[in-house]
Amino acid sequence: MKLYSESKSKKIFRRNRAGLSLVEVLVAMFVFMIITLALVAIFSSIILMNEKSRQNSVSMEEARTAMEAMSKNIRMSSQVKINEAGNRITMFNHSQEKCILYNFTSSDVLRRREVVIPEGDRDDCSEENGGDNCNCADSTIYSSAVSMTQSVMDGKFFVGETDKSSDPKVIGKATIQIKIDDRVLQTSVSFRDYEGIVQ
Numbered sequence: 001m002k003l004y005s006e007s008k009s010k011k012i013f014r015r016n017r018a019g020l021s022l023v024e025v026l027v028a029m030f031v032f033m034i035i036t037l038a039l040v041a042i043f044s045s046i047i048l049m050n051e052k053s054r055q056n057s058v059s060m061e062e063a064r065t066a067m068e069a070m071s072k073n074i075r076m077s078s079q080v081k082i083n084e085a086g087n088r089i090t091m092f093n094h095s096q097e098k099c100i101l102y103n104f105t106s107s108d109v110l111r112r113r114e115v116v117i118p119e120g121d122r123d124d125c126s127e128e129n130g131g132d133n134c135n136c137a138d139s140t141i142y143s144s145a146v147s148m149t150q151s152v153m154d155g156k157f158f159v160g161e162t163d164k165s166s167d168p169k170v171i172g173k174a175t176i177q178i179k180i181d182d183r184v185l186q187t188s189v190s191f192r193d194y195e196g197i198v199q
Contacts, residue, residue: 056181059151063178063185066110066148073100074174074189079125081137082157089157089174090136092117092125099125099136102148104155110178113142154179162191 020028070089074080077091077100088103101113117125117136125134135141155178162172172191177184 055151059149059153059180060183060185062149062151063153063180067176067178067185067187069112069148070102070176071187071189074176075192078192079134079136080159080172080174080191082159086156086158088139089159090139092134092136099134099141101136101139101142102157103145104153105145108152108154109150110148110153110155111145112148113139113145115141115143151180 073093073096074089074091076095077093080089080091082089088101090099090101092098093100096114098114098116102110103113104110125136155176158175158177160170160173160175163170173188174191175186175188177186179185
């Protein structure tokens, strides 16, 4: 009889030590895999959003820097002209004694070109002479272009000429508009040819 009780206790011991069945293991693995995939998807979307936010921030900073440089040059310039498409602006900068050209290219990059005007030709671009012989609008005189931005952006220039004969008199201004994705940055700069308008 003793043998019988030993074998019964061994069976009970074996039954208590029994592992998981194959179905239980597969279900646990499936649940673990679903949770892992969800966590990976959330983590990767956070990383992508963070990278896009960083790129947007860099693009906006480049646009602001470019806009400030253009505004500064326009303030110190005369003979400010745009092309028909509005994607190129030229000017004669009196402080640097240079013709400067900015344009948004077909590859959506803002570029700058400049050329120093020889001393004998600078009078042609002066406000006193009306600037009629100033050749800053001739794009063939410029040196090679320098990219001002690395980010993709589109832009336009708008120019309102100074009109001293109208009533009221109008001070000219240039408006710079830069578009990055769905955001638009815009600034306007008054021209410096306001003699006779502002007392």
